[in-house]
Amino acid sequence: MRFTKAYIPTTKESPKDAQLPSHIYLSRAGFVMQVASGLYNFLPLGKRVLRKIEAIINEEMAACGALEVDLSFVTPAELWEESGRIEKFGKELLRFRDRKENLFVLGPTHEEMMVSIVRNRVTSYKQLPLNVYQIKTKFRDEARPRFGLMRAREFVMKDGYSFHASTDDLDREFDAMEAAYKRVLERLGLNFRIVEADSGAIGGTGSKELMVLAQSGEDTLAVCDSCEYGANVEAARRAPRATIPEAPSADFARFKTPNVKSIDDLSGFFHVDPYYTLKAVVMRAVYTEGSEPVCFFIRGCDELQEVKARNSVGAIDLVDITEAELSEIGLVPGFIGPLDQDKIRFVMDNDTRGAISMICGANEVDYHFVGVDLSVMNEASFADLVTVQEGDGCPHCGGKILHTKGIEVGHIFKLGTVYSAPLKAEYLDENGRSQPFIMGTYGMGVSRLVAAVIEQHHDEKGCIWTPATAPYLVNVMVSNIKEESHMQYGENLYAQLQKEGIEAILDDRKERFxxxxxxxxxxxxPYTVIVGKELDNGSVQIMIRATREIITVGATEVIAKIRELVK
RNA sequence: CGGGGCGUAGCUCAGUAUGGUUAGAGUACUUGGUUUGGGACCAAGGGGCCGGAGGUUCGAGUCCUCUCGCCCCGACCA
Structure with a gap:
């Protein structure tokens, strides 16, 4: 491609709405342009990058025997009613009617459609396993699209689905997909981490997220500094505490604690480590039908992890509760405790099981209990409720947990029969029995990956594409096109690079250096060959974008040098 | 959906508190000339429904009402 024939509208100034580096540089460099909130046009360079990423995914999928399909973007609403997700997705599903008044939705993901293509067609265990995928535009009418391509309403996603006759076979495929996704991200040149994820309301037995490490990531990860362990904080676990503060000694008693409400107040008042205090967090748990207030008890030194808390009561949401609601129940903020208390459903953190020497609210204004032995609560409901913090121990190796930010570019999930059962997608097993398919799902955000590459690879000058993602690997820049010998050299080099199968662009514009x-x-x-003054000495320069280092090479050695650099 | 901010040239923005010539700058674009190793210079040009609708007024980019759009924080995000 020649610059003079290309369409690469670069600008000196960034669009005022852009905040993130990927958004700023992808706009300024002419890869994408915004159409409306969460909607983007891909210009020629942006489209090339998308294609590169798609090609790598296709290659790795083919290597695993996954089959590419292409399902209709417009999907009948009936399918969504059948699976029950038309309610659950809510406003994110863009619905509309055709001229015959039939209701349709734009596909935000394709579990239903994918099940529908195998349902009643794959009917025997002999036809399993099957892994089908597509790379396709998706639409989710997000409440708040933001950060350019990172969270768009219309986006490109690779979504794959596998069908199995046994959980063992699903496990095998899941591992194969994890390995394939890992290869994709390695080939793209990304620094990433595969982490344990929350399986959430959808259920299933396991899920992992592929996270590209970048400051601007929306997810917080807990990663071990010495082993491979990593998890989304929503799902992170930790080793039992290595050192426990010295326990205060006190007999069980009801103690007057005037106006001592917060954990800070409490540990200050009694001069004890917050470890020995019990924190109560009351929230309203919202279910598909109805809601109820729930209290979560954790140690004073811990923080409640809301996703874990939500899962512990099977709620679809947790919302803040007002003081008025609290007092209506008969609870006193600041003095809530689990003992002798039947006013509210409560869940206790695993780490409080059998805890001794605890201080907790007495459910009465200005009173706490001290010297509490929580083993009396052993019949209560327990769950992991806390946020793993930096410095906590790794659950695998005992190393130290650190927090880092990640961009979720992939999510793989063991679905089991969550979709196949309600959609009645079944096959006959060896015994002639009808069974729902055991399913896995594997998603990768292709357009988000474009942004993720730049979030991880940029500097104050702009984008730094990795060799596998670059729209063109080599830019042949003739610094003054009026110098005929320079231009001639540039043309020759450009032609030669193409002949060698190296993607090149020729900057033949009448512009200054x-x-x-x-x-x-x-x-x-990645590489810009500067054809200019040095040519009179028989050499040219190569600017290596990643470091902005400029090296001088003989005019005839450029291709060899580039091959060496790419390696 | 709550809170905040912004809509003026392709882009980035002045101008709006206090209404008053023909609405400005930079950049980008066109033409000519000079330049040519880090976003050059000179000259001449083209480009605006001042987001939209209604209102107040002799007169509205500016004041009032309504509306639409976009961004940010939060809620939300299989």
Whole structure:
């Protein structure tokens, strides 16, 4: 491609709405342009990057024997009613009617459609396993799209689904997909981590997220500093505490604690470590039908992890509760405890089981109990409720947990029969018995990956594409096209690179050196060959975008040098 | 959906508190000339429903009402 024939509208100034580096540089360098909230046009360079990523995914899927399909973007609402998700997805599903008044939705994900293509067609265990996928535009009418391509309403996703006759076989495929996704991200040149994830309301037996590590990531990860363990904080576990503060000694008693409400107040008042205090967090748990207040008890030194808390009571949501609601129940904020208390449903954190020497609210204004032995609560409901914090121990190796930010670019999930059962997608097993398919699902955010590459690879000058994602690997920049010998050399090199199968672009614009260099850096081609003054000495220069280092090479050695650099 | 902010040239923005010539700058674009290793310079040009509708007024980019859009924080995000 020649710059003079290309459409690469670069700008000096960033769009005012852009905040993230990926959003700023992808717009400024002419890869994408915003159409409306959460909607983007991909311009020629952006489309090339998308294609590159898609090609790598296709190759890795083919290597695993997954089959590519292409399902209708517009899907009948009936399917969504059948699975029950039309309610659950709510406003995120964009619905509309055709001229015959039939209700349709734009596909936000394709479990239902995918099940429908195998249902009643794959009818025997002999036809299993089956793994089908597509790379397709999705639409989710997000309440708040943001951060450019990172959270768009219309986006490109690779979504794959596998069908099995046994959980063992699902496990095997799940591992194969994890390995394939890992290879995809390695080939793209990304620094990432595969982490344990919350399986959430959808259920299933396991789920992992692929996280590209970047400051701007929306997810917080707990990762071990010495082993491979990593988890989304929503699902992170920790080792039992290695050192426990010295326990205060006190006999069980009801103690007057005037106006001592917070954990800080309490530990200050009694001069004890917050470890020995019991924190009560009351929230309203919302279910598909109805809601109820629930109290979560955790140690004072811990923080409640809301996703874990939500899962512990099977709620679809937890919302804040008002003081008025609390007093209506008969609870006193600041003095809530689990003892002798039947006013509210409560769940206790695993780490409080059998705890001794605890201080907790006495459910009466200005009174706490001290010297509490929580083993009296052993019949209560327990669950893991706390947020793993930096410095906690790794559950696998005892190393130290650190927090880091990640961009979720993939999510793989063991679905089991969550969809196949309600959609009655069944096969006959060896015994002639009808069984629902055991399913797995494997998603990867393709357009989000475009942004993720830049979030992880950019500098103050612009984009730094990795070799596998670059729209063109080499930019042949003729610094002054009026120098005929320079231009001639540039043309030859450009032709030769193409003949060698190296994707190249020729900057043949009538612009000055600085202007072209700035564009080269903004767009972020991995290598820019500078054809200029040095040519009179029989050499040219190669600017290596990642480091902005400029090396001088013989005019005839460029291709060899580039091959060496890419390796 | 709650809270905040912003809509003026392709882009980034002045101008709006206090209404008053023909609505400005930078950048981008066109033409000519000079330049040519870090976004050059000179000259001449084209480009605006001042988001939309209604109102107040002799007169509205500016004041009032309504509306639409976009961004940010939060809620939400299989």
């Amino acid at each position: 600085g202007f072209k260099m700035s564009d080269a850096e903004l767009i972020g081609f």
